[in-house]
Amino acid sequence: MKVVIIGGERVPYFLAKKLVAQGYIVYFVNKNKELCEEYSRTLGAEIINGDGTDKSVLDQLQIEPDDIIVLLTERDRKNFFIARLVQEYYNVKNVVTLLNNSENEDLFERFGIRTLKVTDLIMSNIEPLLFENEVVTTLEDEANTKGASVLRIDIDWDSKIARKNIRELSIPEGIIVVGIVRGDRFVIPRGETVIEPGDKLIIVCNDEKKEEAIEMFSL
Amino acid sequence: MLTKKAIEEVRNLKSINYKFYVIVIGCGKIGLEVALRLSHIGFNVTIIDKNPDSLSRLPEDYGGFIIVGDATERETMERAKASKADMLIATTEDDTTNYFVCLVGAKIYGIPSIISLVNNRENVQLFERSGINIISPINLAVENFERTILEGLEHSLDYTVGDKK
Numbered sequence: 001m002k003v004v005i006i007g008g009e010r011v012p013y014f015l016a017k018k019l020v021a022q023g024y025i026v027y028f029v030n031k032n033k034e035l036c037e038e039y040s041r042t043l044g045a046e047i048i049n050g051d052g053t054d055k056s057v058l059d060q061l062q063i064e065p066d067d068i069i070v071l072l073t074e075r076d077r078k079n080f081f082i083a084r085l086v087q088e089y090y091n092v093k094n095v096v097t098l099l100n101n102s103e104n105e106d107l108f109e110r111f112g113i114r115t116l117k118v119t120d121l122i123m124s125n126i127e128p129l130l131f132e133n134e135v136v137t138t139l140e141d142e143a144n145t146k147g148a149s150v151l152r153i154d155i156d157w158d159s160k161i162a163r164k165n166i167r168e169l170s171i172p173e174g175i176i177v178v179g180i181v182r183g184d185r186f187v188i189p190r191g192e193t194v195i196e197p198g199d200k201l202i203i204v205c206n207d208e209k210k211e212e213a214i215e216m217f218s219l
Numbered sequence: 220m221l222t223k224k225a226i227e228e229v230r231n232l233k234s235i236n237y238k239f240y241v242i243v244i245g246c247g248k249i250g251l252e253v254a255l256r257l258s259h260i261g262f263n264v265t266i267i268d269k270n271p272d273s274l275s276r277l278p279e280d281y282g283g284f285i286i287v288g289d290a291t292e293r294e295t296m297e298r299a300k301a302s303k304a305d306m307l308i309a310t311t312e313d314d315t316t317n318y319f320v321c322l323v324g325a326k327i328y329g330i331p332s333i334i335s336l337v338n339n340r341e342n343v344q345l346f347e348r349s350g351i352n353i354i355s356p357i358n359l360a361v362e363n364f365e366r367t368i369l370e371g372l373e374h375s376l377d378y379t380v381g382d383k384k
Contacts, residue, residue, distance in 0.1 A: 053315050055341050077291050077319035084318070088348055103293045110326055 006052035008072030020044045063090040071097035076104045083113045128184045151203040153217045167191035174206040175213045238263040241306045244290045246273040250310035258283040290320045301328035309335040
């Protein structure tokens, strides 16, 4: 069994390096001549310079049904084409592909091609940030002209309020914690909500309480 | 290009108020001509191309719709009302694009009839195995040459044989 990586730039390099270190036979196919020359010096993998959508290039690899094909080109249609070629001509069972446009997942699924949903992955990571940003912006718009401020405070590991619940803090009047950004979630705090290291607190306070609030939460 | 019988059938469909709907992908030399002819016969035609300049080459008497967009994106196919199409014709010069849009058309939008231009002759088999009707310019040209050459050969053989008599 061998692993054939087609397309991509740096990801295949580190992927191939790991696989080679684990003793797997790795083939790397790429159109880019310079990249191939570089990798042929630095990687202990079989390097083939050519277009993976070209069957005569694939024929050089002597692909077997139990080989694993990893497709990393930046175009879904290319990855799809190569996936179908290796399925039809060499009866390959395991094809994994980078999915650039997540709406194409259904088509790949129909042909039993596994997908790496990179766009979705990035989206799910930045969504809480976008949400947080939206919440804060909206709050700021509402608060600024009315004598209130919005603060964002990161809770460190050594923060004195970490691992305490909101009630224990006895937050004075004019200051309120309106939200906690925790990993990929947005927590609406209650009295029993425990503040954890790594949290980001979104606080609204009266302008005159700003200093007090910063002192209370950041120390 | 189209047989008289086919044209007759289209007219029959028209007479029962049904318009055969065809989506043509790619407005190159071939796509443009195909879309134009189909619209003249009386098909409902939509032609899609990424490049507005290619579409602007369509003559004024083209009676179909035009969509500027990437047919490999669902949004474009939705705009073309792909699920209502009776036929999809892919004519771009990139086989991976043709293959991709053909299978999106067939598997996702359930278009019953799919025809594709296959630029690289090596790819013919993959298209056919996937249930796509293919037009391969090289194969057509080679077959035509072959036929013409053989006919010419037969003719000259007859002539030579006849001459000897």
